[in-house]
Amino acid sequence: MADSVKDKVIAIIAEQAVLEPGDVTLDATLADLGIDSLGLVESIFAIEEAFDIQVPFNANEPDQSDFDISSVAAIIAAVEGLVAEQTGG
Amino acid sequence: MRRVVITGQGTINALGQNVPDTLDAMREGRCGITELELRDVDRLSIKIGGQVKNYDPEALFNRQQIALYDRFTQFTLIAAHQALDGCGLSFAGELATRSGVVLGTAGGGVNTWDENYRSVYEEGKNRVHPFVVPKLMNNAAASHVSMEWNLKGPSFSVATACASSNHAMGLAFQLIRGGAADVMVTGGSEAMLSFGGIKAWEGLRVMSKDACRPFSANRNGMVQGEGAAVFVFEEYEHARKRGAQILAEVVGFAMTSDAADIVMPSKQGAARTIAGALKDARLNPQDVCYINAHGTGTAANDKVECAAVADAFGHHADDLMISSTKSMHGHLIGGTGAVELLACIMALRDGIIAPTIGYEEPDPECALDVVPNVAREAVVEACLSNAFAFGGFNAVIALRRAP
Numbered sequence: 001m002a003d004s005v006k007d008k009v010i011a012i013i014a015e016q017a018v019l020e021p022g023d024v025t026l027d028a029t030l031a032d033l034g035i036d037s038l039g040l041v042e043s044i045f046a047i048e049e050a051f052d053i054q055v056p057f058n059a060n061e062p063d064q065s066d067f068d069i070s071s072v073a074a075i076i077a078a079v080e081g082l083v084a085e086q087t088g089g
Numbered sequence: 090m091r092r093v094v095i096t097g098q099g100t101i102n103a104l105g106q107n108v109p110d111t112l113d114a115m116r117e118g119r120c121g122i123t124e125l126e127l128r129d130v131d132r133l134s135i136k137i138g139g140q141v142k143n144y145d146p147e148a149l150f151n152r153q154q155i156a157l158y159d160r161f162t163q164f165t166l167i168a169a170h171q172a173l174d175g176c177g178l179s180f181a182g183e184l185a186t187r188s189g190v191v192l193g194t195a196g197g198g199v200n201t202w203d204e205n206y207r208s209v210y211e212e213g214k215n216r217v218h219p220f221v222v223p224k225l226m227n228n229a230a231a232s233h234v235s236m237e238w239n240l241k242g243p244s245f246s247v248a249t250a251c252a253s254s255n256h257a258m259g260l261a262f263q264l265i266r267g268g269a270a271d272v273m274v275t276g277g278s279e280a281m282l283s284f285g286g287i288k289a290w291e292g293l294r295v296m297s298k299d300a301c302r303p304f305s306a307n308r309n310g311m312v313q314g315e316g317a318a319v320f321v322f323e324e325y326e327h328a329r330k331r332g333a334q335i336l337a338e339v340v341g342f343a344m345t346s347d348a349a350d351i352v353m354p355s356k357q358g359a360a361r362t363i364a365g366a367l368k369d370a371r372l373n374p375q376d377v378c379y380i381n382a383h384g385t386g387t388a389a390n391d392k393v394e395c396a397a398v399a400d401a402f403g404h405h406a407d408d409l410m411i412s413s414t415k416s417m418h419g420h421l422i423g424g425t426g427a428v429e430l431l432a433c434i435m436a437l438r439d440g441i442i443a444p445t446i447g448y449e450e451p452d453p454e455c456a457l458d459v460v461p462n463v464a465r466e467a468v469v470e471a472c473l474s475n476a477f478a479f480g481g482f483n484a485v486i487a488l489r490r491a492p
Contacts, residue, residue, distance in 0.1 A: 038352060041294050054134075059294040060310045060388040 005051070005083055009076045012046045026073040033072075040069065047075075053082045092325035093265045094491065095336040095434065096178075099171025101164050102316030102418045102428050103139035107171055111428075112435050114417060115443035116464050121418050122301060122312050129284045135296045138282050139314025139419025156220050158233065159198030160280035164317035164424075165230035166237065169274060172319045173238055177333060178272060180239045189242035189270050190234045191261045192319070193253030193277030195423030196286065197246075198225030203283040230278055234319075242270045251383070252344075253277050253423030254318075255476035255484035258430065259342035261322045262486070271324045276427035278317035287313065293352070295387050301420070303384035303413035304391050304459040306450035311385045314419025318427035325492065335491040337437045340471070341370025347481030354390055354477050359397035362483035363473065367401070370487035372471050374405045377487075379436045379472040381429045382459075384413020384445065385420055392454040394475065399457070410467065412460040416446040426476045430486070436469040437490045 007021075014021040017033040024033065030040055037059060044055050044067075055078075057067045067082075068074040100107065103121030104114035114121065125138045146155055146163050158166065180188050201224045208214045223229060228246040235244050243264050247257040254277030261275035281287075290296055290313060297310035328335055343365025347358035367374060383394055391413075399406040414432045421428055432443040441464055448461035471489045478484075 041292075044294070045292065057294055058297075058309055060297070060308065 005080050006076050008050055009047060009079050010072065012043055012050060013072060013075070016043045024072055026071065028072050030069060047079055051079060051083050053079070053086050055082065091266050091268060093262050093322055093339045094325050094328050095320050095339060096323045096328050096333040097172035097176035097321030098318070098336060098431065098434065099168035100316065100318040100428060100431060101141060101167045102318070102421065103141055103314055104418050106141070106167070108431060111431060115414060115432055115435065116441055118444045118446045118462055118464055119417060120446055125282060127282060127284060133284070133287055133291065135287055135291050135298060137298070137312055138287070139312060139421070140282050141316055156218065157224055159201045159224050159229060161194055161198060161278045161317070162230040162233055164280060164315070165192060165278040165319060166233060168276065168278070168317040168319035169234050169237070172321050173274065176321050177331065178321065184271065185239045185241045187242055187270055188240045188272040189244040189264065190231045190240050190274040191243070191245055191247065191257045191264070192231040192234070192275065193247045193255070193257035193423045193427065194227055194230060194279055195248055195250050195253050196279060196281045197227035197248070198229060199281045199286045200283045201225040203285040206285070234274055238274070240274060248423060249482045249484070250478040250480055251420070251422055251425060252476040252478035252482050252484040254426035255474065255486055256344060258320070258322070258426065259344060259484055259486055262339045262342050265322055265324050271327050273322045274319060275322055276317065276319040277424040279422045279424035280315045281422055282313060282315045297386060300447045301386040301416045302447035302449060303382065303386045303416050303445050304395070304452060304455040305448045306452035308386045308388065308391065311387055311415070312419045314415070314421045316418070316421055316428060317424050318431055320427070320430065337434045337491055338489045339486065340489045341366045341372065341487035342485070343369055344482070344484045347483070349481055352479050354393040355481065356393050356396045356400065358481060358483050359394060359475070359477050360400040362485045363397060363401040363475070366473060366485035366487045370471070370489070372487060374402045376471045377402070377473055378409055378467060378469045379433070379442055380409060380411040381432050381472065381474040382411045382413040383475045383477045384415055386413070386415060390477065392452070394477065395455040395457050406457060410442050410458050410460050410465065412443055412445040414443050426474060426484070429474055433472045433474050433488050436467070436472050437488060440466050440468055442467055442469070
């Protein structure tokens with residue numbers, strides 16, 4: 001399941017960045033990929049829809065959010081955590 | 090050049106259902122933001138707002154009127170009655186044709202849209218009330234004001250998101266100054282606190298779940314409000330000859346477009362608009378003692394606005410006061426500039442500067458005198474009211490003490 005979360009998140013980010021999924025590396029930041037604040041909000045919406053989860057994110061304080069967006073890998077880990085919470089482990 | 094003065098004012102908003110109550114609340118730094126009471130609030134993640142409470146439309150309007158008046162129109166008519174009933178003008182003959190109404194609203198009849206979409210989509214009904222269209226249209230409020238007071242001159246509604254009211258009032262000012270009208274009823278209204286109206290804002294992820302804290306380092310977003318404010322703008326000689334009570338003079342207006350981003354504000358755009366309003370008003374920067382800020386409480390707006398004020402005013406930025414009353418009444422979107430003009434008039438008439446409440450931590454990126462938490466006394470000769478809308482449309486009004 002972990003792989004499918006990773007693949008889906010990468011696909012969402014790639015679509016937002018207008019890149020091929022293969023070009024989205026795990027250590028990249030969203031800024032590296034050319035995703036701005038609007039793109040970020042849209043990506044989070046797409047993630048919520050894809051996994052049927054609620055992502056705690058406020059654009060006014062992105063750094064203070066429980067949802068780590070510092071890199072692609074961090075986003076994948078955060079989504080995995082939320083999906084696990086949702087399914088009860 | 091023809092001069093323009095304000096000879097009437099009225100309001101209903103989360104702080105009060107008339108001008109004196111609203112100004113008392115602003116003076117005391119009272120917060121009108123409360124837990125929202127509306128259908129399906131449990132399905133919202135944002136549950137607070139500057140909602141008008143203890144409000145019973147049936148006590149104020151009859152059944153036929155309610156069939157035609159969306160909540161934003163009701164608010165407008167309540168504020169317009171206060172502004173016009175005591176101002177001594179009656180609109181007949183030539184004055185009727187020389188008088189008009191221009192009002193701002195971003196969403197118009199949002200509650201009417203919401204209720205009727207529910208009815209056809211959720212409840213599966215195939216029929217809606219015959220007056221849905223005239224009830225929800227953005228110009229409904231302005232049209233009902235024109236009919237109620239027989240205003241037959243230039244009349245229309247303005248929708249430029251959060252700058253709607255400032256654009257409306259700026260245009261009303263220009264219509265009188267330019268000679269197209271002698272009296273303009275102006276201001277704005279918004280009633281977007283419905284399930285759909287809040288859900289849409291939630292999507293942007295810029296809303297606070299707990300409070301609106303403009304300029305404070307720990308601010309975490311905006312809080313929606315609702316209500317209306319309506320003013321009577323009048324040509325100065327016309328007002329003087331009839332011995333009208335003059336509340337303030339409208340001396341300048343500027344509007345610009347950033348032509349840049351659909352949601353992010355621009356320092357250059359904001360600064361250019363502020364400078365434009367000063368120039369239009371023939372004011373020197375040091376004449377301005379108070380600015381009613383756009384001050385939404387979002388990370389982006391507040392720092393950009395402070396930088397723009399610093400740019401436009403230079404050293405004088407450190408000597409002026411700038412406060413955001415949205416901390417108390419919330420962000421009335423298309424009606425916000427109108428309610429905020431009340432704070433400007435209070436500063437000029439009563440020498441009281443409404444505070445920015447909820448201020449907890451200084452932000453080095455908002456290093457101006459934001460009048461934190463407590464109102465202040467000051468002699469104010471001139472002031473500005475800022476509005477910077479989504480879509481990059483900016484509108485700034487300059488007022489001066491009554492001549």
